[in-house]
Amino acid sequence: MSEIREVPLKPAFNQSRQAREAEVMLNHIVDDFIDNPAAMTYFYDLFRHAFIEGKALDREGPGIGTTCIQVPEELIYAAGGTPVRLCNGAYHYDQVGADFMPAKSCSLVKATLGRLHSEKAVPDVGKLELIVNPTTCDQKKKAAQMMEGMGYQVYDLDLPSAKDNEAAREYWRRVVKQLAARLQKVTGKKLTRQRLREAMAKTSRAQAAFRTLHNFRRKAPSLILGKDVFLVTNAYFFDDIERWSAAVEALNAELAQREAEAFSAVQKKAPRIVFTGSPPIFPNIKLPLLIEEAGGVVVADETCSANRMLYDMTAVDEWLLSHMIESIADKYLKPCTCPIFTRNDDRIRRLLDLVSTFNADGVVYQSFAGCQVYEMEQRSVAEALNKAGIPMLYIETDYSPDDMGQLSTRVEAFLESIKTRKRQARA
């Protein structure tokens, strides 16, 4: 007699709501466009594995979660850990996280909390030994205790909010040194000069690859679409850094070839857009996607899920441990254009420079509903751009797909107005 065992019926992961959401977005990113670079396959597959099939990502060393770009990853690597950026872009987790935050809160924070609260959440990066939470916006600040309530170890990384101040530099350097001490406790490994050097080499390779990619986007007509670049930089959140760098280098090689062949990924007159504001994080690549489906191209960005995370590089004068840590600390504070700082002339200057050096025609400014800091900076940024004669579209949105139709109308109208302007300018 054969034994009949009750097999609990567990739906496959790819049937879940979160997987469906990711799949819909990834299909748009991949299938709505012809001529995707072959080297993008690595990234399409990565997201498919991680988000749709729910596969675990193999990572070395204790996982250290980070919730903002100001956590020095070099220190984590040097202490033998692996950083994982936890900022999340899923509408599904946004809804889960809604229990923790007031109604009118930022989708990103809610989704990040929602993911941490969910079982078997994706991307599956394994156990987190520590979450390092920089004190950036109020919502992220307050999220720390909620994460602790879920059973995580959370470390508040006290980011000064007036970065121009000399005292802030000094203070931040101290804060970063304290973090280094804590990381060593968590991993049990000593942070030495040699290990920090090796870690910096990793980061610097990744940054060099990113900068090369960034530079290819200066070319007009464009060699690559922004939706792909956002996917690339989003992968940096959780991918193995060496594998990521190699994949970006392969992509760069392909773009070099495209350039040699005078290939063009877009129509010649496609309006060139600089994207700024609240960060697009997979699966919420909604807005960049809408821009490019409407015939525009995102040529550069000023967001913390891409440029702001990878662009600025560290210089070291004396290769002694304490000075290296100080230089690294400076890199995470001084050039940062995060809107949580008291004043933000740097962000405006960076935007103006991006528009001019990337030959952009306009700026799209995304603000997640409930993100006060981006909402508050909108006015000054709009004024500065206006003064420079650069059109800007301000869009307030969240992770829900409900406003897609309305957004696409606005985006199309904006791109149309840019085209008209250009035509008039030529006439």
Added chain:
Amino acid sequence: MSKLRDAVNNVDLKRFRFWFQLAAFVLFVYGGYLAINLGNSLPMFSCGYIRDGRAGVCYLLPLQHQLARPWPQLFSYAGVAVLTGFAIFALWFIVLNKGWCGFVCPLGTLQDWLTSLRQKLGIRQSGYTHEQFRRLTWIKYVLLALLLLIPLGIGGGLWSHEVGAPFCQICPGRMVLPLFVGDFSQWTIDFSSPGKIVLTALGMGITGLFIVGAFVKKRFFCFFCPMSALHYLLSKPALLRLRKDGSKCTRCGDCYTACDMEIREIADDVTRKEIMTDDCTLCLKCVAACPEKGALKVDFANITFFESTEEGFIKRMNKGIRK
């Protein structure tokens, strides 16, 4: 042409400076033995007390002697000597601007060597706080004023002649640089008069401070150097210039990290185009440490010959990382 420009922008500045400074040091400390003589109006501390070896003399020495002439002479024929000396000094200076400090001055080079020694020993650097910096940065002007007024006072008979070239008595150059030609005679206290006792004793103290200071803090002495103050007063027409394009600057502070003189403006000031400050030594380390193309550049007679580039930055950085 563009290949050449890339090669210059990718230069390993650290290495280039090391060899350039070494060559300049040898020239100015030992060139005299080869009968090289570049006059006595040099805009840096090629010390006059290096008797035979020197290939030219630090302008501060003759300047103090000239100003100490009795006033009737000073305001007649001796005045001509003062003016020609000054004119030659200014001509030398105008070519390199403060580049004399970053690349040529033996006393500056010596401080860089002490810094290298410290780095080799793995001892960390010290620096000033912002407040200390602001308070101390005036000292060089005070020294310059004294250096001019004391000799004038001597010439006017206001005080006695015995202090001679007063700044030289307390200048570390006088005691340290002759050592390189085996001359230890400056390491004595001059008991010929009370004034000399005080000044030479002070000089010894300052020399000790110089050695310790330069060991723990990069370019410790340059911060107080009256020559540097004099430079700055004349720097308007100079040909070698450090320029900044604030629109390209991210204020990342990489240049500030590299700056031996802890000049914050180099990173933080995004409005000024002429970014050389009075403490600057035109060592160009900031340009080499800047990752933004064209944010910092060096012009000679308005022609840019070295500028910050991403490629150069990455090359130099990787060299440091992989060492």
